[in-house]
Amino acid sequence: MNLSPATVSWPVKSELSNPPGGLLIWIVILLELFTFGLGLLALVVYGRQEPELFQSAAAHLDTHLGLLNTLVLMGSGFLMAQSVYFARLGNLGKAKKWIGFTLLLGALFVAIKTFEYTQKLGSGLIMDDNMFFTLYWLLTGFHLIHVVVGMVILIVLSFSFKSGKEEENVENLVSGAAFWHMCDLIWLLLFPALYLIY
Amino acid sequence: MKNAIVFSLLVGLTLSTGWIAQYMEMGRNLAVLVMALAMVKFSLVALWFMELVHAHLFWKRTILFLGALFALIVGGLALAA
Numbered sequence: 069m070n071l072s073p074a075t076v077s078w079p080v081k082s083e084l085s086n087p088p089g090g091l092l093i094w095i096v097i098l099l100e101l102f103t104f105g106l107g108l109l110a111l112v113v114y115g116r117q118e119p120e121l122f123q124s125a126a127a128h129l130d131t132h133l134g135l136l137n138t139l140v141l142m143g144s145g146f147l148m149a150q151s152v153y154f155a156r157l158g159n160l161g162k163a164k165k166w167i168g169f170t171l172l173l174g175a176l177f178v179a180i181k182t183f184e185y186t187q188k189l190g191s192g193l194i195m196d197d198n199m200f201f202t203l204y205w206l207l208t209g210f211h212l213i214h215v216v217v218g219m220v221i222l223i224v225l226s227f228s229f230k231s232g233k234e235e236e237n238v239e240n241l242v243s244g245a246a247f248w249h250m251c252d253l254i255w256l257l258l259f260p261a262l263y264l265i266y
Numbered sequence: 267m268k269n270a271i272v273f274s275l276l277v278g279l280t281l282s283t284g285w286i287a288q289y290m291e292m293g294r295n296l297a298v299l300v301m302a303l304a305m306v307k308f309s310l311v312a313l314w315f316m317e318l319v320h321a322h323l324f325w326k327r328t329i330l331f332l333g334a335l336f337a338l339i340v341g342g343l344a345l346a347a
Contacts, residue, residue: 087325088317094325098332105336112343135284142280142307146273149315153269242317249316253308257336260304264287265297265344 089246090239097250100214104254107207108261114199115266125200126266128193133184134263137177138255141215144173145252148222148245155241160229163241167226170248174219181212204262211254218248272314279307294345301341308333 087094115122151166188194188201195205225244229237283303287296312329313319319326 082320082322084322084324087321098328101329101332101336105332105339108336108340112340116343116346131284131287135280138280139277142273142276142311145311145315146269146276149269149272152317246316249311252311252315253333256304256308256311257333257340260283260287260297260300261340264283264300265340 089243093243093246097246097253100250100254104207104211104257107203107210108257111200111203111207111261114203118199121198122200122266125193125198125204126262128188128191129204129263130184130187131263133180134259137180138259140173140177140180141252141255144170144177145249147173148248152238152242152245155238158234160234160237164226164229167222171219171222174215174222174248177215178212178219181208200266207258207262211251211258214254215251218244218251221247268314272310276307276310279303297344298341301337301344305334305337308337 085091147166147170151163151170154160154166155163193201195202221244225240228240283300286292286303287300290296292299309330312333313326318329
C-alpha cells in the first residue's frame, strides 16, 4: 500500500489564499524572516565596519555546539514532518508520538543553548561587551524564544486533537508544524552568519 | 520515506558545512560557499518539510526569494569585506 501524502483523502490545497497551514501562519513566517533578515543585515554591515573585532569575538563561539544544535533542530524538523505525515493518514496516535519526539529534541536544543549561554556569561561575554555580542545575544535569544513558543504550541496541539474532526486536526497541526519549521529556517541562516563566516 | 531522504541530505549538508568551515582554507570565499549551502538547506526545509512544494507559486517564490536574498547579502558582504 502506497502511503505517500498524495494518497490521503484531503489533498494539500494550492490556492494563493490557502497555503499549507493557512494564510495567517505564512504572513507570520514572512514577517519573522524579514525581522531576522534585518538582524543579519545589521550583523554583516557592522562586521564590515569592524572586521578585526568581529573576527576575534566570533572566535569565542563554540562551532561544535552550534553545529550540534543545527543537527538537533534538523532532526526535530524531520520528526515534525513525520507527525504531519501520520496525521494526514488519520493516525493521530502516531502523530502525537512524533510530536513527543519533536518536543524532546526541542528541549535538547534549549538545553544546549542554555549551556552555551552559561559559558558565555561565565566568560563575561555579555550583551554590551561589543557589537558582535549585542547582535549574538539579540538574534539567538530572540530565536530561542521562538523555539520555546513553538514547543508550547506543539504541546497545546497534541492535547487538542478532536476525534471525528480529522481535517481540522490536520490543518491545526500543519500550522503548528509551519511555525516549528520556521525556527529551522531562521537557524539555518543564523548559524553560518554567526558561527562560521567570521 | 521522502522525509527521511530529505533529512539525510540535510544532515549531510550540515556536516559538510562544518567540515569545510573547520578544515578548508578558503579565506573570504568560505562565506559564499557556507551561505550557498545554507540556502540549499533552507530550500529543502521550506519546500519539503513545510510542504511549500504543494503551495501556490507565489508562496514558493516569496519564501525562497527572501531566503536567497538574505543569504546573498550575508555571503556577498562578507566576501567584499
